[in-house]
Amino acid sequence: MNRWSVLVDNLRSQLWPLPALALLLALLLGVGLPRFDAAMNDSMPPGLTAWLFSGGPEAARTVLSAVASSLITVTSLTFSLTVVTLQLASSQYSPRVLRTFAADPFVHVTLSLLLGTFVYSLTVLRTVRASLDDQDAFVPQVSVTVGFVLGVASVGMLVGFLAHLARQIRVESILRQVHADTEATMRHVYGDERDNDGIPQVPPTPGGRTVSLCAGSSGFLTAVEGQPLLGAALETGAVVVLADHPGDFLIAGTPVAVAWAAEGGELDESAVTRLVDALNGALRTDSERTAAQDPEFGLRQIIDIAVRALSPGVNDPTTAVHALSHAAALLCEAAHYRLGSRLLHDDAGRVRVVLPRPDFAAMLDLVLTQPRRYGSDDPYVLARMFTLLREVAWTTRSPEHHRAVSGQLARLTDAMHRHSFDERERARLQELEQSVRQALAGHWPVTSA
Template sequence: MRDALRAQLWPLPALGVLLAVAAGVGLPRLDRRILRDIRPSLAEYLFGGGPSAARAVLEAIAGSLISVTALTFSLTVVTLQLASSQFSPRLLRTFSQDRYVQTTLALFLATFTYALTVLRTVRTEASGQAMFVPQLSVTVAFLLTLASVFALVVFLSHLARKIRVETMLRDVHRDAEGTIRKLLTESGPSSGRRTEESQLPSGALPPSDALPLPAGASGFLAAVNRKTLLAAAIDADAVVLIDRCPGSSLIAGTPAGAAWSRTGEPFAPHTRHRLVEQAASALTTESELIPDQDIAYGLRQLTDVAIKALSPGINDPTTAVHALSHSSALLSDLAQRDLSPLLLYDDHGRIRVVLRRSTLAELLHLAVAQPLRYGAAEPAVLARLYMLLRELAWHSRPEQRPAIADQLARVRSAAEREEFHPNDRADLTHLADSVDQALTGNWPPITP
């Protein structure tokens, strides 16, 4: 819920409007009580005009702020459209959850709402009531207007910086690092942990007659409720395996996992029905990919930027190389994390739930396959792919290196099919050999 609200533009502006209404109602009442007793030295700093002047000021503030708010919304929409068409549609989430944009819109709408709310309290003698000018409230409106002007300048500066591709790649990288740190623990070279499903204990391997667990709704797997799955497995005395990773596409009624009895006995009919229902309710699906539990989400965004830059309509290999540099950093971090399936145990230390996670081979394929396909004719892209594999090989463990060697063979094959200048081909061959050396634990300097 928190992540969903953070990615929306409306919650913070809506909160600002509500606070502005409360302040617009409360401050004039405070004005009535304290203005008679306020010291002259302080009164000099408050609004000193009459009812007509107060109305003119508040009307000017309200009229100008709604125009500025419309301009800000327009600039935000244009930025979202540019990010979607120029880089990747999956970057829109990064823009919509930008606190600068949300705070600026909240301030503009709050100032507009506050000015309108205070305007209704201004009284003239012609209205048949006692004349009243909320001096403190009008002064606050003036200060909010000054803050809005300053916020507009900061917003324009921030927007100009935000639409730079380097800033977007940095933000994606930072968010992906946060997700990785939240979901994965570090696993050093001496930990002995494996990243393949075949290394699971025998009690966590499904039998051939395991009960399929269908997904309850179609969409992208956004999150898995571990407590619900663990309670369902203990209640049925079963072991539950979810073999789809967050970010996978699920189809309602199609198995997303399996369950089998811990004792080997078949499930009773009512137990089977309850276990299937509880497992389906534990899988949350969304209509779009979200990064909450998806460690591959950041890599997907970086890969999208890279292949978009390599499209014929853009032809920007430099951006693709920069995106691959960020992918290399994330993969090197992931290589040092525990990517083995997550095991949940009951109070007696028995395995009850097995949650599959993306392997390094799958993540590497995600980062390399499409840039290789669309950038095979560009020596700079191939060189960065070789460097990516070299950097990852340096951080990898022995059981991870076959996946790196497989991708190295793919890049070599793609490079051999292209017609390059002899100097470019020699450089690429030298880089490919350096990856082989990194796979054996050697890092000789690359000579010009």
């Protein structure tokens, strides 16, 4: 993903770009259409004139004034509802889902239409003239008609916005949107790197004295451009291994990568300087995590919702179960990709740059660690975590993935034994535990309801 893709991803989560563009277009339209009206004057086709505004200057001013004054009030209401929604999402679900709400295109289009119609109506209003001694009356019929149509469309958009907001604030809608965004990120980051492509991913080992390369700025690592690093590594005859992946927080002045001479020996000072410059140019940091190159961010959002639902103040295990279901689907999708570090090679096939990425074990640990800690005393939440392991175990045949599932199964079983359940609940949980082992052996078990 290049820097322009990262920029587009950042702009998507901002509320101002599309409304600002709409204001500019509305201003241009408000200046251009009255000139078109003046040029056409009385040469409008009769069939078209019948559909246009037919009132005088005072009526035109009344219509445009009513549209402008009402829409600025409606726009204020829309902004207020948006802010309240963001506050509710932050407190009820997770602060990290605010980016999902802010990137909602329906909100952007609504604000753009309302603000654009307001600016357009004011701009056209200045061109309406009454008949005086030194000037003729002028009513831009097309312009006023367009203002009327935009006003009606704005009312319809407001009704649609309210319905959309009521739907989007539901936790199921939030989970579905985060799920879709995370799937898109996986497809973009991993592309055609399927786990069964047969390409070995063996990172290199240092062949000489290593040099630490430090970060130039602090913040969340949002994107890494591999090609500039590869070019610098080839130019200096070095091997570069990054220590952090998108989603990690970097501290300026601390090592973020190591490098060594590909042919042995040591890297000279000029080579190290070149590598540091290339590294700082290849790393993108921001004050918040983004999904641009960070598939774990979507899983983090989903698990945050699950953990918040399990808190004593909320006490909503059903939402936690639903969140774990979405996490299970994403893990099953991730299992089909070749996870782990991305290796960049030179023309001779030697590894020159290693870009770390989370492996399957890390993703599975992210999904289960906190729900296991905070929800293992609830039999339904615990049952869903066992079921998640069974689904993942069935989906993948990778020995590495199965080892990760087995490790999580042992930890989940231990958590089950630390809590008190009645006889029926414990029997159900033990049945699910055995079903995971059967799925690891390649058999889909039939469990009781």
